[in-house]
Amino acid sequence: MSATLEGPTTTDEFIKGLWKENPVFVQVLGMCPTLAVTNSAINALAMGLATMVVLVMSNAVISLLRKFIPKQVRIASYILIIASFVTAVEYVIQAVSLDLHKALGAFISLIVVNCVILGRAEAFASKNDLVKSLADGAGMGLGFTFALFLLGAVREVLGSGSLFGVAVLPASFQPWVIMILPSGGFFTLGSWLLFFNYLSKRKARKAALATAEVAS
Amino acid sequence: MVSVAKTLQLRTSPHVTSGASVDLIMRHVVWALVPTALFGVYAFGLTAAVTLSAALASCLLAEWLLCKWSEQPSTLSDWSVAVTGLLYGLTLPPGLPVWMTMLGGFIAVGLGKHLFGGLGYNPFNPALVGRAVMQAAFPVGMTTWHAAFGSGRFSSVPSSLFTFPFAAPEYTDALTSATPLAAWKFEHNLAAASDLVMGFTTGSTGETSAVLILLGGAYLAARKMMNWRIPLSIFVTVAVLTFALHLASPEAYPTAPFMLLSGGLMLGAVFMATDMVASPMTTLGVVIYGALIGVLTVTIRLWGGMPEGVMYAILLANAVAPHIDRLVRPTVYGTSGRKA
Amino acid sequence: MDAVAKGDSPLEMYRALVGIGVVCGLLIVSVFQGTKPIIEANKAAALERAIFQVLPAAKQSKTFAATDDGFKLLEGPATGPLVFGGYAEDGSLVGLAIPAAGMGYADTIRILYGYSFEAHAIVGMVVLESKETPGLGDKIASDPGFQANFEALDVSLSADGSAPVHAVAAVKHGTKSNPWQLDSITGATISSKAVAAMLRESTTTWIPKVEKHKADFMNPGGAK
Incomplete structure (x- = not known):
C-alpha cells in the first residue's frame, strides 16, 4: 500500500484523538462542558457520547460536502450542519430520559459552540475524505468522552462517594462537597492536566535519553 | 549579629536597610498571635489546642515537602509558614476532625502559596485559601460550632475531633451551639457587645476575643510591621454602613458594634487583610482595599445566604489588589497621566 | 484548490447555504415529529409519577x-x-x-x-x-x-x-x-x-x- 507515502492512515487518524491529540488533555478545547457537566460519571459519559455523535455526523456530512461548500460561507454552513445535529440529539436525549436531559440542561444546546466540533470540521473534515473524517470524528469523540469520564468519575467518587450512582466508598465516608461544585471541576481538570503533562514530559525525556544512547 | 565579613562585597542596592527582614516581621506576627491563640485554648479547651497544633504541623510539613519536591531551598526558617499555619488554625471551628484540619493545611500551603511560586508571589492569603476550600468541601464540619467555656473542656475532647481519616464526623447536638452571627441571622438573637469584646461567645478558635486581637494588632502597628490603615479602613466602612442601615431600620439590621465585634471581622481585618503580599502598596490603594472588604463583608452578612462573609470579602479584595494599585498609581510629573 | 475558485460566484454561495438549510430543516422536523409523542409520554409519566408519590x-x-x-x-x-x-x-x-x-x-x-x-x-x-x-x-x-x-x-x-x-x-x-x-x-x-x-x-x-x-x-x- 502507498499509505506510508501519503502520511497517516485511517487508523492513525482514529488513534490520535484518544491520546496524542486528546481534545481535552492536549488541545484543551471544549472546556465549557468539560467543567460544567462532569459532576457525575453518568452525566460526563452522556455529554461525551452526545458530543461524539454530533462530531461523527457533522464530520461525515462536512467531508461529503467539502467540494460543494464555497470557502466564503464555510463557517456558516458548518454551524448550520452542527446546530441541526445538536437539535436532533437534544430531542433524542429527551425521548430517552427526561432526567438525563434535565441534568445536562443548557449544555446540550451548547454543543453547537463546542470548539472541538467546529475545530475538527475546519481543520480536518473540510480537507479529508469521508472514511478518514469518520475515523477522526470517532477518535476525537472517544477521546473527549474518555476525558470527561475521567473527570466525572473522580468528581463523583470524591464528591458523593459513588460511581454511576452506586456507592463505592464506605457509608462513613465524608463526601467532599466541593468536588461536585463548579470549583471542583477546575481542581480536577488541573490535576489531570498535571498528571498527563508529567507523563508526556517523562516520555519525552526517556526518548531523548534513548536517542542520545543510540547516537553515542 | 556576627561581625561583617571582611571580604569586599559587590551587590546592588539597597545598601542600607532598616533591619526588618521577612523572618523578623513574621516572628513578631507570631508573637502578636500568641495571646489570641492562648485565649482560644482557654475558651475551647483541649480541642482548640489539638486543632491549632494540627494546623501548624500540616502547614510546616507541606512547606517542607513542597520545597523538597520543587528542589528549592527550604523556607521553613523564615517563620512565614508558621504564620499561615497559626492563622489557618485560628479560623477553624474547634472540634473539626483533625484529618480535615491537616488536609486544609496542605491545601493552604500547596494551593495558596507554592502553586503561585512561594512566599512573595501568593495573590491570596494562603490561610484563607485553605479555609475557603475547606468551607466549600465540608460545609457541615466547618459550620458546626462548639460552645465556649464548656465544663470539662480540659479533660475531654469532642468525639468528632479524632474521626477516622476521610470518614464523616458525628456530632452530638448537646455540645454544639450557634455563633452570634448565625443566631442573629436565623433566630434574630443579638449577642451582648460586652461578651463579644471579651470573647465569651462561640466561634472559630481564634476569632472570639476582639480585645486580644486588637492588642496584637496594636503591637504590630507600633512596631511598624503592619499597615494599620487597612484594618482602620475596614472598621470605619463597616461601622458607617451598619450604623446607617441600623438607623434606617433597627429591626432588620444589627447594630454597628455587633457587626464589628462578631464573627471573624476582627481577626480577618487585623491579621489576614494585612497580608503584605496580597494587599495593595499605595496608601490610597490600601484605603480603597479596606473599604472594599468592609462593603463586601456587610453585603454578604446582611443579604447573602451565609451568616459570615469576611473570608470571601478578603479573598475577593486580594484578587483586585493589584488593580487597585494600578488605578491609583501616581502619575509621573510632566506627563499627561493618561498614558503612562 | 478548485473549491476556492468555484466559490467566487454568489449563486454558488446561496445554493450551498439554502441547500444545507433545507436539508437540515427537514432533518430537525423529522426528528422532532418522531420523538414528540415519546417526549410527551415521558413528561406525562414523570408528572404522574410525582403525583402518585405525593x-x-x-x-x-x-x-x-x-x-x-x-x-x-x-x-x-x-x-x-x-x-x-x-x-x-x-x-x-x-x-x-x-x-x-x-x-x-x-x-x-x-x-x-x-x-x-x-x-x-x-x-x-x-x-x-x-x-x-x-x-x-x-x-x-x-x-x-x-x-x-x-x-x-x-x-x-x-x-x-x-x-x-x-x-x-x-x-x-x-x-x-x-x-x-x-x-x-x-x-x-x-x-x-x-x-x-x-x-x-x-x-x-x-x-x-x-x-x-x-x-x-x-x-x-x-x-x-
Missing part, C-alpha cells in the same frame, strides 16, 4: 385548571395555574397534588405537594426542580428525616375557611413539636426555610379555594 393512595390522576369560580377539568392546552386530582382505583377522590415554587438558596425551587381532604394535611412532597447545593440543600428532596415532615403536615383551615389556622413554619432541627412545623435539615437551614415559605404561601392561597370548591373534584366532567 398522594400514595392514588392510582389515577386528572388535571384541573383554576378558574374564577372553581376548578374545571383541563381540556386542551393549559391556561393559568393547574392542580392535579388523585383518585383511587374505584374513582373516589384521594386528594390533590398542588405545585408550588419559591426562591431557594441557589435558584427557584419547584415542588409538588399532596393535600388530603380527609386529613386536612399535606401528605407528601416532591422536589420537581432545584439547583440547591449538592450534598446540603438538595437534601430537601432525599433526606428521610425531612421527608417525614410530610407524612401529615397540618394545614387545617380556621372556622371561617379563609386560611390555615397555623402557618407552616420551619424550626431548628430536632425541635419540631407541633404538626404544622417543619423539622429543618442541619446545615440546610435556608433550603428548609424556603420549602416552608413556599408551602406557607401556597397553602394560604390554595387550601381555602380547593376546600370551598371541593365538589368540583368529586365527579369531574361527569366521568364515572
